[in-house]
Amino acid sequence: MPDYDLLIFDWDGTLADSIGRIVDAMQHAAVACGLLPRDATQVKGIIGLGLPEAIQALYPRLSEAEVLTFRDQYAQRYIALEASPSPLFPGVAEGLELFRQAGYRLAVATGKARRGLDRVLKGHSLESFFDITRAADETRSKPHPLMLEEILAYCGVRPDRALMIGDSAFDLQMARNAGMPCVAVGYGAIELDALMAYEPVLAVERFAQLTAWLSPGEPLSSKGE
Template sequence: MHPDYKLLIFDWDGTLADSVGRIVEAMHVASDRSNFARRDDFVVKGIIGLGLPEAIRTLYPEIDDEQLIAFRQHYADCYIALEAEPSPLFAGVVQSLDAFRAEGYRLAVATGKARRGLDRVLRAHGWEDYFDITRAADETASKPHPLMLEQILAHCDVRPEQALMVGDSSFDLLMARNAGMDSVAVSYGAQSLEALRAFEPRIAIDSFPELHAWLSLRAN
């Protein structure tokens, strides 16, 4: 176990699960059904990590409240259909998380997903009770506000300097910075490594098992 860290906190989409393509597709479909012009894939990937209302308003600042409700429903309908079989976890995620638990780390999820969506994928993987705590965007403040990390720290009775946030978006890393916490950037998710390096992560990884290798190296 790494001497500095007791708690590892993971984003879900683009960090643990290979779901970015489905999010982009669902956003395009929702745009079509709501009669808004599609944003290109790069722009849509740039809002992944935000809570859904915040993401939609970022893409379409002119949207009114009634349109937002309809847009959210179109997105949810499409995404749930795409997720009839849940997006696969990235290679090495299961083995690495099991190793982290065996080594005594506390584990948590901090996601831009809604609670209903997060619970659905946790059930699909048999992980209802796997993590010490999970926080979803619709039950707290959206990233990059640090509230969900502060709630996780309080639940686990861990100080910010003893925790590590792992994510694929600027919102993840900025949230960690706002909470006084170190971060790890993953290069295989929604945003480019170049964009993530601006937030000074402790390390950038190209595959999930590299995190375990880095922590194990630091522990010896």
């Protein structure tokens, strides 16, 4: 059985099925700003970055003021789309509860801003579920390892005892930069084949596969006893 103390999850595309809404909001913001919308594949390729970094990656010639305008247009559209929070992927709610019962520490490391993360956590009644959450606007954007280092320090866990679970190259590169093992999920923004270069300890196409891998054939309540 894999032996970890801390599980750190990306949010968009890993826990929540929100990729389509992100693509929609990014394309809407481009049109509103008089820019050529990027296609879905291009937008998916920047998911995981903080929003300003994502906009600059898609439109590197924008001025700082133009990035702010684009960000406002994106936020307005995304908040409207999120009137009902993006659903969790199948098996996520059950798996997270099983992990907590098993004694794992749980955290979120996301490219969302704090306001957006708090909104979706509240929408899913998960405000106090995780030991710690870190958002891109309160630390360094992925793939810089700072948000993982802050989570590790808060939880008092070594990098080799923690596991980063994510659906983007930025998630897995961040884990590598922090000296942490990672799990690649293939049901989010990026196809699994493109993530294998980061040498994940596990690659899954369903969240239930992660749940089974972390607790195979063992009563969950026995972990840590």
